[in-house]
Amino acid sequence: MRQLLLILVMAGIMAGQSGLPHGPKCGLSDHAKFAPLKTTTLVTRPDLQTVFTSEDDHFMVHYDTTGDNRVDLRSTRDDRAPDWVADVAGALSRARDLLLELAYEPAPDDGDGKYDVYLVSNLGSGYYGVTNPVGTDGDGRIISFIKMDNDFSTDELFYTFGIDGARVTAAHEYFHAVQMGYKAVSGDVFFYELASTWFEDIAFPDINDWVPWFRGAGSFGRNPTQPLAGTDGYSVAIFGHYLTEWYRMDIMLHLWERFQSQSALAALRAELAFQGGSLPGVWINFVAGLFLNGTESDYHFYPDQILLYPPVIDPPRILSDSLTLTFLQLREATANIQSFQMPGPSNLHLQVGPVPPSFTARLVLDSDGLTPYNLTDAPMYLSGLNSLSKVVVVVGAQSGELDLSATVIDTSYNIEFALDKLGPNPVIIGRSSFTRLNLTYRVGAPSLATRHRLVIYNLLGQEVYRRNWVRDVGEGTHTLMEDIPAMRYWASGVYLLTLSIGRHTLTRTFTVIH
Numbered sequence: 390m391r392q393l394l395l396i397l398v399m400a401g402i403m404a405g406q407s408g409l410p411h412g413p414k415c416g417l418s419d420h421a422k423f424a425p426l427k428t429t430t431l432v433t434r435p436d437l438q439t440v441f442t443s444e445d446d447h448f449m450v451h452y453d454t455t456g457d458n459r460v461d462l463r464s465t466r467d468d469r470a471p472d473w474v475a476d477v478a479g480a481l482s483r484a485r486d487l488l489l490e491l492a493y494e495p496a497p498d499d500g501d502g503k504y505d506v507y508l509v510s511n512l513g514s515g516y517y518g519v520t521n522p523v524g525t526d527g528d529g530r531i532i533s534f535i536k537m538d539n540d541f542s543t544d545e546l547f548y549t550f551g552i553d554g555a556r557v558t559a560a561h562e563y564f565h566a567v568q569m570g571y572k573a574v575s576g577d578v579f580f581y582e583l584a585s586t587w588f589e590d591i592a593f594p595d596i597n598d599w600v601p602w603f604r605g606a607g608s609f610g611r612n613p614t615q616p617l618a619g620t621d622g623y624s625v626a627i628f629g630h631y632l633t634e635w636y637r638m639d640i641m642l643h644l645w646e647r648f649q650s651q652s653a654l655a656a657l658r659a660e661l662a663f664q665g666g667s668l669p670g671v672w673i674n675f676v677a678g679l680f681l682n683g684t685e686s687d688y689h690f691y692p693d694q695i696l697l698y699p700p701v702i703d704p705p706r707i708l709s710d711s712l713t714l715t716f717l718q719l720r721e722a723t724a725n726i727q728s729f730q731m732p733g734p735s736n737l738h739l740q741v742g743p744v745p746p747s748f749t750a751r752l753v754l755d756s757d758g759l760t761p762y763n764l765t766d767a768p769m770y771l772s773g774l775n776s777l778s779k780v781v782v783v784v785g786a787q788s789g790e791l792d793l794s795a796t797v798i799d800t801s802y803n804i805e806f807a808l809d810k811l812g813p814n815p816v817i818i819g820r821s822s823f824t825r826l827n828l829t830y831r832v833g834a835p836s837l838a839t840r841h842r843l844v845i846y847n848l849l850g851q852e853v854y855r856r857n858w859v860r861d862v863g864e865g866t867h868t869l870m871e872d873i874p875a876m877r878y879w880a881s882g883v884y885l886l887t888l889s890i891g892r893h894t895l896t897r898t899f900t901v902i903h
């Protein structure tokens with residue numbers, strides 16, 4: 390059996406959404422940089438005390454019952470094997486079954502027909518697991534074995550502890566073992582990690598270890614303008630979900646088949662073209678969609694987007710009348726992103742574009758409702774915006790640069806303050822004892838810590854109700870629901886209501902009827 394020149398190790402230093410520093414999860418990248426790493430503890434095949442054979446007979450899980458590598462020995466099984474080990478074996482079998490169901494080839498056979506997995510401590514702080522190539526089979530496919538942490542203890546730097554950490558790692562690493570059967574790792578590490586981290590959520594949808602990796606240190610979520618091929622892979626697992634949701638589940642398999650004879654980007658470019666898409670277009674649509682992360686949005690392409698934070702981008706520029714947004718050095722699978730905000734007042738009208746057809750541009754409006762818009766060669770108009778409206782524009786193309794004009798027009802009434810509605814009017818005090826007044830008012834300019842006062846007088850000029858409060862007030866329309874239980878004891882007749890906000894006061898009358 391020919392020994393590999395390249396030894397593959399999965400690792401990568403990361404930190405999560407928490408911002409905590411994090412050790413490597415899995416490290417193909419170390420490999421590409423420092424290969425061969427034959428001598429490190431990561432890649433040596435350990436000699437452990439005991440072995441458990443999975444129920445499907447496809448895995449041998451090696452473990453220790455004493456010493457540093459010792460696993461949790463508790464057992465509820467007839468054969469007295471540790472539940473932990475049986476669970477890991479079950480997770481490996483589950484991963485294998487799923488991948489075979491998805492029509493992948495199983496990991497190449499190392500001679501005995503059983504894949505070896507070793508449960509060890511001290512893989513390195515934060516290492517979840519590692520898949521090590523050890524040679525090739527008769528067809529020249531890479532044979533490997535897996536080492537993974539023995540306990541996923543809270544003393545180490547994992548995002549997911551205990552058996553759940555072991556389960557997703559079994560899925561992640563076993564998919565690497567399968568991947569190596571398709572192509573030995575010599576580059577495009579991101580694609581191996583993207584696929585394996587994506588597969589964790591396919592195999593174990595309820596364990597979301599992949600989520601904090603999205604916005605860890607050095608992640609795609611922290612730098613969404615980095616090229617896809619320059620990412621760590623872990624943080625773009627969500628792109629795997631985008632592809633399989635937008636196209637079909639088997640698109641990932643087709644990508645692996647194409648990847649055998651070309652680069653990952655070339656495989657993506659060819660497969661997306663085959664499916665009627667384009668890599669620049671698909672990438673921009675994907676990145677724009679990520680700005681809906683963390684919201685309840687009908688526009689999510691994957692339900693778990695609600696668990697993710699939006700990508701981190703530069704603070705918005707202020708658009709006061711007209712602005713040219715210049716997107717330079719556009720490249721495929723790389724998003725160029727700019728955002729802007731308007732200084733107010735309300736009821737602004739925005740014109741953006743046009744965008745020539747060779748570019749893909751999406752506009753995401755982050756205000757009342759998050760909505761992605763497609764910018765085309767006709768200008769886009771948006772109305773009803775205010776100073777809270779934040780606009781994110783995501784642009785991509787095969788190459789070139791784009792100047793995009795954005796113009797904002799103030800179409801608001803020249804009104805500083807208006808009391809538009811007061812109801813119900815009349816207030817009928819009867820069986821329902823309904824004593825709530827609804828007021829709708831408009832404010833022209835925002836102000837902080839503003840004094841509000843609501844006073845009601847009867848026709849004799851006597852004050853019958855007063856409430857004072859202080860709050861920040863934004864420009865635009867506001868609704869106030871004022872419950873006044875004492876109203877049911879007021880005499881029938883006409884009442885005068887004054888609403889003061891800062892230095893403005895407006896007056897309306899209403900009638901109470903018994």
Ligand SMILES: [Zn+2]
Nearest residue numbers: 399415582585
């Ligand atoms: Zn990995």
